[in-house]
Amino acid sequence: xxxxxxxxxxxxxxxxxxMPNAPEREPLMLRAARLRRRLVAAVSVLGLVLVVGGIAGAxxxxxxxxxxxxxxxDVGGGGASVSAPTAIEDETxxxxxxxxxxxxxxxSSGDVGATSGLQATAWASNGPFLxxxxxxxxxRNTVSTMPEHGIVIVATLPxxxxxxxxxxxxxxxxxxxxxxxxEAEHLRTWEGxxxxxxxxxxxxxxxxxxxxxxxxxxxxxxxxxxxLRAAQEELRHLVIPDRA
Numbered sequence: 001x002x003x004x005x006x007x008x009x010x011x012x013x014x015x016x017x018x019m020p021n022a023p024e025r026e027p028l029m030l031r032a033a034r035l036r037r038r039l040v041a042a043v044s045v046l047g048l049v050l051v052v053g054g055i056a057g058a059x060x061x062x063x064x065x066x067x068x069x070x071x072x073x074d075v076g077g078g079g080a081s082v083s084a085p086t087a088i089e090d091e092t093x094x095x096x097x098x099x100x101x102x103x104x105x106x107x108s109s110g111d112v113g114a115t116s117g118l119q120a121t122a123w124a125s126n127g128p129f130l131x132x133x134x135x136x137x138x139x140r141n142t143v144s145t146m147p148e149h150g151i152v153i154v155a156t157l158p159x160x161x162x163x164x165x166x167x168x169x170x171x172x173x174x175x176x177x178x179x180x181x182x183e184a185e186h187l188r189t190w191e192g193x194x195x196x197x198x199x200x201x202x203x204x205x206x207x208x209x210x211x212x213x214x215x216x217x218x219x220x221x222x223x224x225x226x227x228l229r230a231a232q233e234e235l236r237h238l239v240i241p242d243r244a
Contacts, residue, residue, distance in 0.1 A: 093163070094241035095120030096155045096212075101237050109135040114160045124153040124234050143217050144194030150219035151231050155179075155238055157210055163243055164209035172212075175205030179214045181232045188221055197221055201231075207240045214238070 091114045098106040107123040121135050127150055130141040138154045146152060159165070165172065175183075184201035193200070201216040216231050223231075 091115075093120060093157070093160050093243055096122040096157060096238060096240050098122055098124045098153075098155075098234065099237040099239060101234065104234055104237075105129055107135055107139075112160065114163075120157045120160065122155045122238065124237075126151045126230065126234075138215065138217075140192070140194060143198060146198070146217070146219045148219040149227065150217075151223075151227055151234070152217040153231065153234060153238075154215045154217075155240075156213040156215075157240075158213045159211045162211060165206045165211045167206070169206075169211075172204050172206045175203070175207050175212065177207060179203050179205065179207075179212070179235050179238065181216060181228060181235060184214075184216065199223075208242055210240060210243060212240060 092111045093114055094111055095109045097108040098104065100106065103126060105125050105128055107129060109118070109121045112118045112120040118136065121137075123129065123135065123139055125139070125142060125146075127142070127146065129139055130145065132139050132141055139152060143152050167174070181201060181203070184203045187200040187202060189196070190200045197220055198217055199221050201218070203212075203214045205212050205214075214235070216235075218227055218231075220227075
């Protein structure tokens, strides 16, 4: 036996000495098998999560473009449910405004995001406005302190994300291009009424394919003919801008 054979046998003997006996190797093999099974299970669960996530994401993208029902009973009472397109997320729409006229004070909210939850609003009054927190809603401080001859008009576009407005909504009739005070509902009591002698005249309609909510407040429950004519004349100065 040459020197190379002796060296090889020596190395094999050392390797054999380091290897565990058969009874010791069996637990090692069992542990290895368990580890392989756990690894396979973990990979399977991860794959399932990815698949479910992909399906949910696709479902959300599809749902975001669906048509939704018209909440006809949100403004002006109950009504039929109709379909309307959903507004683009970052779209803004122009607010209504009053053309400047002698003896009237006006305010406007300016452009509002269609999905911001805010409403574009315009105010007009035959007296100066008192400080208000914002142009959202109506000028409560001004209305609550108005004199008998006082007039305040509030015009709102209440459903900007429902454009074009549905023609089948019974709460909002087509009003052509102008609001007529003669078509208003005279509310002698109303929610949030600051004083019992202040009525609310309300007109809901559709102008330029947009829902419009106009409310006129007077300093007395039964306004004079002069007040009614003055309010109607100011309503002629109300502009509902076109939606691009």
